[in-house]
Amino acid sequence: MTPSGAETAGRAGRSRRPDRAAPLSSLPSRALPPVAAAVGAVLLCVSVALALTIGPADIRVADAWSVVASHLGGKPSGLSAIRDGIVWDLRLPRTLLAAVCGAGLAVCGAVMQSLLRNPLADPFVLGVSSGASTGAVAVVVLGVGGGVVSVTGGAFLGALCSFALVLLLSHTLGGSTDRVVLAGVAAMQLFSALTSFVVMTAADAETTRGILFWLLGSLTGAGWTDVGVCAAVLAGALLVCGGHARTLDAFAFGEEAAATLGVSVARTRLVLLSVTALLTAVLVSSAGAIGFVGLVLPHAVRALSGPGHARLLPLTALAGAVFLVWADTLARTVLDPQEVPVGVVTSIIGVPAFVLVLYRTRSAR
Numbered sequence: 001m002t003p004s005g006a007e008t009a010g011r012a013g014r015s016r017r018p019d020r021a022a023p024l025s026s027l028p029s030r031a032l033p034p035v036a037a038a039v040g041a042v043l044l045c046v047s048v049a050l051a052l053t054i055g056p057a058d059i060r061v062a063d064a065w066s067v068v069a070s071h072l073g074g075k076p077s078g079l080s081a082i083r084d085g086i087v088w089d090l091r092l093p094r095t096l097l098a099a100v101c102g103a104g105l106a107v108c109g110a111v112m113q114s115l116l117r118n119p120l121a122d123p124f125v126l127g128v129s130s131g132a133s134t135g136a137v138a139v140v141v142l143g144v145g146g147g148v149v150s151v152t153g154g155a156f157l158g159a160l161c162s163f164a165l166v167l168l169l170s171h172t173l174g175g176s177t178d179r180v181v182l183a184g185v186a187a188m189q190l191f192s193a194l195t196s197f198v199v200m201t202a203a204d205a206e207t208t209r210g211i212l213f214w215l216l217g218s219l220t221g222a223g224w225t226d227v228g229v230c231a232a233v234l235a236g237a238l239l240v241c242g243g244h245a246r247t248l249d250a251f252a253f254g255e256e257a258a259a260t261l262g263v264s265v266a267r268t269r270l271v272l273l274s275v276t277a278l279l280t281a282v283l284v285s286s287a288g289a290i291g292f293v294g295l296v297l298p299h300a301v302r303a304l305s306g307p308g309h310a311r312l313l314p315l316t317a318l319a320g321a322v323f324l325v326w327a328d329t330l331a332r333t334v335l336d337p338q339e340v341p342v343g344v345v346t347s348i349i350g351v352p353a354f355v356l357v358l359y360r361t362r363s364a365r
Contacts, residue, residue, distance in 0.1 A: 036305075036311070036315065037314065040314075040315060040318035040322075043322055044099065044322050047099075047321075047322050049061050049064065049065070051098075051325050051326070051329045052064040052087060052092060052095060055086075055091065055333060055336075056337070057086050059086065059087060063077070063083070063087070064087050064091075064092075066078070067079060067084050067087040067088055071088055093222045093224050093226070094219050095328070096227045097287065098219055098321075098328040098342070100227065100230045100231050100283075101219075101230065101283045101286070101287045101290060101293075102293055102323050102325065102327075103318070103321040104233075104280075104282075104283050105122075105123060105283060105294045105320060105324075106293055106294055106298060106301075106317060106320025106321075106323075107234075107237065107238065107241060107276075107294075107316055107320070108122065108123045108128075108276040108279055108280055109122035109123065109293070109294025110302075110309075110316045111241050111272055111275075111276050111313075113298055114251050114309065115248070115268075115269055115272055117251065117254070119299065120181045120295065120357060121180070121181070121184075122292070123159075123276065123280040124293075124294065124295065125181060125184050125188070125291075126163065126166055126180070126181070126184035126187070126188075127162045127165070127184045127187030127188035127190075127191060128162055128276075128277055128280050129289040129290075129291065130187065130189075130190075130191035130192050130195070130289060131159045131160075131162020131163065132155040132158045132159040132280055132284035132285070133191065133192075133215055133288070133289050134158045134162075134191045134195045135155045135158020135161070135281070136154050136155040136158065136281075136285050137198050137211060138154055139153070139154035139155075140154075141198055141203045141211070142202055152281060152285045155281035155284050156278055156281035156282075159277040159278075159280050159281040159284070160277055162187050162188075163187075163277055165183075166183045166184050166187045169183035170182075199211050213341060215288050215289055216288060216341035216343045217289055217290035217343020217344070217346065218287065218288050218339075218341050218343070219328050219342055222287075226286040229282060229286070230286055233278065237275050237278070238313070238314075238317065240271070240272070240275050241275065241309075241313055242313055242314070244268065245308070245309035245313065246309075248272075248309040249307070249308060249309055250263050251263075251268075252307060287342075288341070288343060289343060290324070290342060290343045290346055291343055291346060292346050292347055292349070292350025292351070292354060293320055294320075295353070296349075296354070296357075297319050297320045297323060298316050300353075301319050324346070327342055327345045327346050327349070328342045330345055
């Protein structure tokens with residue numbers, strides 16, 4: 001929902017609050033049309049296929065697909081072992097991880113913007129990504145958990161700590177949407193500083209270089225295990241968030257109106273924010289902190305599909321996947337042989353879009 005639409009809906013919910021609870025099913029919600037889903041899926045497949053051909057090694061689309069087919073039980077591709085490895089072991093898992101991360105971050109942004117009724121909410125701006133980075137670095141560098149806590153577990157705990165701090169600060173400061181964003185910025189700076197302190201004081205030079213590059217967002221070294229774990233968590237998160245599509249629609253009218261419609265506001269917020277924190281933590285542990293994907297993509301898709309979450313969530317996931325596939329392709333080729341962190345590319349693209357959202361929010365008031 002656009003900022004102006006959210007505010008209008010909020011005023012409507014306050015001024016015309018029903019006297020008795022209406023069924024949540026009374027909210028209009030249209031499922032994603034098959035044509036839109038098919039177009040998005042085709043666009044994603046084409047993007048992945050083309051991304052596999054871009055790089056120093058000259059590989060055609062037909063060669064890439066023959067390698068994939070051979071590893072899935074088809075006839076041998078006929079390519080050399082080196083070229084086969086470039087496609088199957090390097091480019092394909094990296095491209096698929098980019099698609100999964102883009103989809104996950106975009107969905108997290110859409111859900112957070114709806115729950116908090118704030119067009120500027122996303123895992124990066126609210127400090128969740130920074131908290132997850134701190135947790136992951138604490139496990140890797142300091143050995144927190146004594147080998148019992150994994151990198152993903154540390155990232156999840158860091159994400160929860162960061163978001164708990166944001167909620168606490170915003171509540172004590174009045175709880176308005178502006179306060180939530182300001183609290184998120186404060187949490188982001190705090191956890192970024194903690195991460196830098198840990199890296200600079202406890203890591204050697206080589207580890208520091210690798211971690212700092214990863215913290216800017218990097219898909220270098222992506223493997224099939226990363227793809228599998230992130231894809232599984234993304235699928236679960238999509239099922240949970242998709243199952244709450246009508247509930248997220250109800251939040252557009254405000255918390256009081258949503259409660260009148262039969263929504264358990266506190267429970268829903270806890271469940272969905274926990275799911276987005278877990279998804280963010282898993283993605284950050286594999287790809288680092290990639291900013292602005294969850295901020296920009298939901299607004300772009302919402303302008304095309306409308307505010308209904310039954311359409312918004314799957315389309316946002318597809319748009320985020322396509323966007324990050326091409327952002328990562330640009331990151332690894334624009335300065336070849338040197339690689340640019342993908343988070344730098346998304347920030348360069350996302351900052352102007354962020355400013356545009358700020359201006360739209362201001363004009364809607």
